[in-house]
Amino acid sequence: MSLVISGRIVPLARNAEKSTFQGKVWIGDDGHIERVTRGNAAGPRSGFDKAARVDAGHDLVLPGFIDLHSHLAYATLPLWTEPDRTTPFLHHDSWPSASTYAADITWPAYAFIEAAPEALLAYAEVRALIGGTTSIQGSPPKNRPLDGWMVRNVEDETFGGDIASTRVLASTLTLKPDVLATRASQMKAGAGFIYHCAEGQLNSIVAGEYQSARKCGCLQKGFVAIHTNALDPGDYAAWTDPGTIVWSPFSNLWLYGSTTDVPAALARKIRVCVGSDWGPSGTRNVLGEIKVAALVSKRQGWKLTPFDLVRMITCNPGDALAGPWNVQAGRLEPDALGDVVILSARAAADPFAAVLAATEKDVRLVVIGGRALYGDAKPMKAAKAAFPSNLTIAGTKRVLSMTQLDDPSAPSSFAQVLARLKQVRDDPKKALDAAANASAEARMAGAAPRLRLALDMPLGKVPIGGLPKNLGEIVVPPIQPLEHDVAFFASIAGRGFHGGLLDGLGKFYA
Ligand SMILES: [Zn+2]
Known part of the structure; x- marks a missing residue:
């Protein structure tokens, strides 16, 4: 119609x-x-x-709006900090070893992806929609293709075609040179490659991820580098055929106390987009994240205008996707x-x-x-x-x-999605056991496999910190509201490493 x-x-x-x-x-x-x-x-x-x-x-x-950096699997979770920590984390491999990380983040996220993957994805998509987002990056790895998206999932969008035709590649993990070299040739053939790259404090060891990408030929037009806050202005000069970076100022400031040098990237004609990142250290949608970008710009004297910021969630990411998607967004x-x-x-x-x-x-x-x-x-x-x-x-x-998700003729509602997630939260072990039984039954009956998702943060498919021997130890925090609410702003003050800057976000919503 x-x-x-x-x-x-x-x-x-x-x-x-x-x-x-x-x-x-x-x-x-x-x-x-x-x-x-x-x-x-x-x-x-x-x-x-x-x-x-x-x-x-x-x-x-x-x-x-286009959110070019997110992690849908963690969307239900509240903001996280390691209690009593007084110094910012150094880089993306520093916080997964924090003592509360597994129990606060990995376990509850695991409970949802295993026991209620469809409801979890639906929750994350509705959360994006209510902020005006129509395309979002960060769909978790899955065991089979899915078709019933509401919001376009950047890596999985096929426009009704075959999943094999997808030309958007992504990795949250640090890749080895041989894989990077393969990505470089795929980009030469028109693919886009969205890569977590150099996420951490300026000149910390993770800046080496960018140097490795450079040596492997990845610094091309189709390269979308997420975070790059460990890079100094000189690093960007190597990117002679400039591509795209994705800036997530909330998450950067929350974890590392510093963020991407946006003017340095802009000076090299690199396209800058804004992404919300994930529940434990991010905003709930990019309409919120550009407000954080505005706060940072003001404090740093960067003079980014509202027009500049709106471009970062519309035509900039749209242009980054236009090549691999073969259609303008x-x-x-x-x-x-x-x-x-x-x-x-x-x-x-x-x-x-x-x-x-x-x-x-x-x-x-x-x-x-x-x-x-x-x-x-x-x-x-x-x-x-x-x-x-x-x-x-x-x-x-x-x-x-x-x-x-699997049946475009069967109506659903957010109330149903929330009810399913609450069921998992009320008794994670029972929900996980039921899911394991359902998987085994499907296998024995030779039926199609149940949808399974993988956690994509930050070091691989095996959940970081492992799972408790007794699944009964998993405690799932309250499922967060979809929108930025009073409780969200209250949970910012005095936590994270932003020096009070993020306290200003609530004023936009007052
Ligand atoms: Zn991320």
């Missing part, structure tokens, strides 16, 4: 990125944008007679993906400043491939959203369109 959205269009179109105008976005029934028109100009000649129509008035109509222009977010804004508001100020309360409608998946009841109805179910976000009633 085709969809026409009218409102104050913020297209971030390639030829006029700053221009905004009252107009319409025309999304064809193939889920791609056919045209973007100004005022009452005529739309495409055919294909829109029966289109659904959403009128956003003065509200902003933007490309859906993050811009509203002909042939691009029909992924759109509507944010409420005053008629006179500067559009980019309004996006920076917006919170979950302001997300009015989220459309992916022309299908309305989340929003206020009125635009959801106007967009003819399928299988509507209710949920409450930031005190406001909202509507979600969700189906079961």
Whole structure:
């Protein structure tokens, strides 16, 4: 079904990125944008007679946000710190050995991925959606391909094709030179490679990951380096065919007390994107993360404008994905993906400043491939959203369109997802035993294997710190609300290594 959205269009179109105008976005029934028109100009000649129509008035109509760095498997978890620790961690291999890491992070995450993988993924996707995210990176490794995504999962998105055609490769693990060399040739053939690289304090040992990537020929256009906060300005000079970095200032400051040298990367024409990272040290969505980016920019005198920051969650990641995906994301222009977010804004508001100020309360409608998946009841109805179910976000009633992961004809709801996760939390051992039995039964019956996910942080498939001998020792912390809430801000003060800077995040939500 085709969809026409009218409102104050913020297209971030390639030829006029700053221009905004009252107009319409025309999304064809193939889920791609056919045209973007100004005022009452005529739309495409055919294909829109029966289109659904959403009128956003003065509200902003933007490309859906892209979160280019996340870890979906940890989305339910609260912020984590190691009690009594007084100095920032040195790099990404420092905190997994902290004494509380396994029990606070690995075990509860393991309980969910093993016992309720479908519900866990659904939770993470709805958490992204309510912040206007339409594509997210960090889907956990899995034993079989999945198709029923709501939000586009960057590594797994096939646009209805074959998983084998996927050209986005990713690794959270430090790779050996032979694998990096293979990635280098895959990138030469058009793939994208998203790599956790040099995550830690400036010039710590993990800077060697970048040098190794350089020696193996990975510093190419298709290279997406996550974090790079251990690099100094000189390091970026080696990247002569600049690609992309993903900046997660909340997580960096929380763990390491310092963050990526963004101006140095920009000076080398490296594309900078923003990612939310993960539950234990991140924001809940990129609409929150750009506020942290703004706080850092202000403190450091970097002078990043709201326009610069909005680009980091729209056209910058969209351009990084356009090569490997073979389709433009993050811009509203002909042939691009029909992924759109509507944010409420005053008629006179500067559009980019309004996006920076917006919170979950302001997300009015989220459309992916022309299908309305989340929003206020009125635009959801106007967009003819399928299988509507209710949920409450930031005190406001909202509507979600969700189906079961493996069956696009079977409706689901966030209440069902939460009920399943709570069941696991109430008795992790019982849920894990039941899952193990179900796996064994499926195997014996020769049935299709149960969905299984792997934890992707930080050193491999075997859970860090191992599991307790008695699964009954696993304690799962409360499942966190989807949005940035008062309790989240309260849990920031006096924890982590940000020197108080992250305390400022709550002001955006007051
Ligand atoms: Zn990460």
